[in-house]
Amino acid sequence: MTNNENDEKRLSNFLKRNAPEPVELSSHEFQASLQQTSARLEASSPARAGVAAPKPWFFGSPSSWFGASGFAAAALVAAVVTTKQLPVPMPSTEAQKYSVAVDTDSVSLDEEDTEPALEVGQDWLDLLDEI
Amino acid sequence: MKVDFALFFKTHHSLVRKVIFQIAGRKLSAAGLEDLVQESFVRMWKGLDDFRNDAQVTSWIYRIATNVALDALRSGKRLKEDSVTELPEQVEERAGPDSQAATKDIVSQGLASLSEDHRTVLVLALIHDRPLSEISEILNVPEGTVKSRLHSAKTAFLKFLESKGVAAND
Numbered sequence: 206m207t208n209n210e211n212d213e214k215r216l217s218n219f220l221k222r223n224a225p226e227p228v229e230l231s232s233h234e235f236q237a238s239l240q241q242t243s244a245r246l247e248a249s250s251p252a253r254a255g256v257a258a259p260k261p262w263f264f265g266s267p268s269s270w271f272g273a274s275g276f277a278a279a280a281l282v283a284a285v286v287t288t289k290q291l292p293v294p295m296p297s298t299e300a301q302k303y304s305v306a307v308d309t310d311s312v313s314l315d316e317e318d319t320e321p322a323l324e325v326g327q328d329w330l331d332l333l334d335e336i
Numbered sequence: 337m338k339v340d341f342a343l344f345f346k347t348h349h350s351l352v353r354k355v356i357f358q359i360a361g362r363k364l365s366a367a368g369l370e371d372l373v374q375e376s377f378v379r380m381w382k383g384l385d386d387f388r389n390d391a392q393v394t395s396w397i398y399r400i401a402t403n404v405a406l407d408a409l410r411s412g413k414r415l416k417e418d419s420v421t422e423l424p425e426q427v428e429e430r431a432g433p434d435s436q437a438a439t440k441d442i443v444s445q446g447l448a449s450l451s452e453d454h455r456t457v458l459v460l461a462l463i464h465d466r467p468l469s470e471i472s473e474i475l476n477v478p479e480g481t482v483k484s485r486l487h488s489a490k491t492a493f494l495k496f497l498e499s500k501g502v503a504a505n506d
Contacts (some may be wrong), residue, residue: 212490215505216462216504217462217465219505220458223436224443224459224463225357225358225362235349235459239342245375246381249378326365330498
């Protein structure tokens with residue numbers, strides 16, 4: 206190292222030790238400065254400032270969740286969720302109600318099988334007449 | 337490149353503030369300093385996508401902070417209305433000639449006594465260790481000009497220190 210370089214190094218060290226420095230900001234002042242700068246940034250360039258402030262897609266876009274076909278996949282998920290949220294289907298006609306209620310093993314469709322029921326019914330009608 | 341602005345601000349805030357303060361010197365008011373720091377970050381953030389590695393970003397931060405400070409000095413805005421330099425005799429009476437506070441004050445006066453060009457080169461080269469080639473790019477002047485300004489700045493600064501009875505020892 207030459208004399209000149211030595212002198213420069215010495216001056217550099219001296220300056221680093223004694224250089225003027227601004228008064229440090231308090232944590233409150235620092236936060237205020239950050240907020241003001243963000244606001245200025247937002248005002249001057251809304252599109253770029255979007256990175257600075259959390260947005261609805263702050264945790265990633267659908268395409269980042271699902272890859273290239275992100276939006277299609279997101280739509281599918283949305284559809285499944287929507288389906289799950291629908292109420293359980295209920296019978297909407299009388300026929301449906303009875304088809305659920307009847308025990309098919311105990312029912313016969315033969316004509317003969319209907320006779321006793323008719324006879325019993327007649328007995329009841331006769332009884333009513335007597336009353 | 338995805339970077340959170342708050343993190344970027346926190347990481348580089350102190351450096352940007354120091355560079356602007358040291359270049360704009362004692363002429364800058366507290367509100368003016370804050371304004372220039374904010375302006376620097378707005379400029380940086382707008383152009384951040386153009387940079388791909390830390391080394392380039394650091395160099396570019398110096399470039400913006402330096403030029404924001406120089407623009408302010410040249411325009412005369414954001415400066416204190418009364419920027420009279422404190423007399424050295426007053427410093428000595430208050431703190432004593434041997435105290436570090438007094439030395440710092442004299443250094444501050446010495447830097448303020450230099451021209452903008454000389455002070456900027458001295459601050460970037462000797463306080464922040466920026467290479468001459470980088471300073472040449474920051475100021476958009478040939479490297480030979482930077483070398484020449486640095487030589488003149490050192491000579492003038494050492495002369496100032498000598499006049500105040502201060503030696504630039506390690």
